[in-house]
Amino acid sequence: MSANAPMSNARAALVLATFLGGLVAGVVVYAVTDKGADPNPYASLPRAAEPAVTADVARALENDDAKALSNLLDATVLQQLQTAIEPLTDIRSMKFVGAVEKNGRVLAAYVAGGRISDGTDIVRGFVLSVTGDQIVGVN
Amino acid sequence: MLGLNLIPPLVRTALAMVFVGGLMGYAGTGFITTVVADSGVLGGGGESSPAHKCVIAIIQRDSASTRLCSQSPLVQRALQQQNVSQQVTDAKPLTLTYLGSGSTGRVSVHIYAVEIQAGGGHYQFFPLALTIVGGRVVRVD
Numbered sequence: 001m002s003a004n005a006p007m008s009n010a011r012a013a014l015v016l017a018t019f020l021g022g023l024v025a026g027v028v029v030y031a032v033t034d035k036g037a038d039p040n041p042y043a044s045l046p047r048a049a050e051p052a053v054t055a056d057v058a059r060a061l062e063n064d065d066a067k068a069l070s071n072l073l074d075a076t077v078l079q080q081l082q083t084a085i086e087p088l089t090d091i092r093s094m095k096f097v098g099a100v101e102k103n104g105r106v107l108a109a110y111v112a113g114g115r116i117s118d119g120t121d122i123v124r125g126f127v128l129s130v131t132g133d134q135i136v137g138v139n
Numbered sequence: 140m141l142g143l144n145l146i147p148p149l150v151r152t153a154l155a156m157v158f159v160g161g162l163m164g165y166a167g168t169g170f171i172t173t174v175v176a177d178s179g180v181l182g183g184g185g186e187s188s189p190a191h192k193c194v195i196a197i198i199q200r201d202s203a204s205t206r207l208c209s210q211s212p213l214v215q216r217a218l219q220q221q222n223v224s225q226q227v228t229d230a231k232p233l234t235l236t237y238l239g240s241g242s243t244g245r246v247s248v249h250i251y252a253v254e255i256q257a258g259g260g261h262y263q264f265f266p267l268a269l270t271i272v273g274g275r276v277v278r279v280d
Contacts, residue, residue: 022157026164097239111241125248125268
């Protein structure tokens, strides 16, 4: 067959099939050999369930419920929360991302999504520290 | 080449296609997964490599953390450097737990819990929230 001869349908299909086969094989090889993120050189704590009191706070933030928030947190913790979520002015979503417990202290992490004063969408992460069903701090 | 001429043209073409397809599949997957993971474009559900490197540098008191963790102005980097040098040098990290992340657009937040045994038996259990924009850590809280 000369170089300029038209390619038969069967041959074109074979070329396409081998190319796609190679493509899939490349993806599979990457998936098998990829080590993902760098390994964690330290031990990890087991996950804990979302504490009820922090879930209430998250709900109050998402619903823009100032009264519920004032009942759940004291003035010091409220001030810490304000600092933690700055510069968010309009919270539109709250996501619980995980919690861990150690020595009776639970750290419950949340990501708040919303807008700042100029209308830009941002996310802010903060962690509620819980001891004995009481929120004792916000980072 | 003599060796290649011994292979039938159809087989040669098929081998070339498998090779080219394989390369494209491997490189393309690597590129896409890296870009997506680091930018948070698709929700940023997993741990980001820059966030991981930054948090490791912080808890290991690595002075390079200032370079890895921030593209902020010089004064902020200098302050971070000062904090690093003032921290107790014999602190021993006990655990590092990735809690999760959230994102919007190119901005993602990755949250960790850290346990450290500092000098004199002082124990610390605290969170770190790293904000990433376009694959770079821009803020550590």
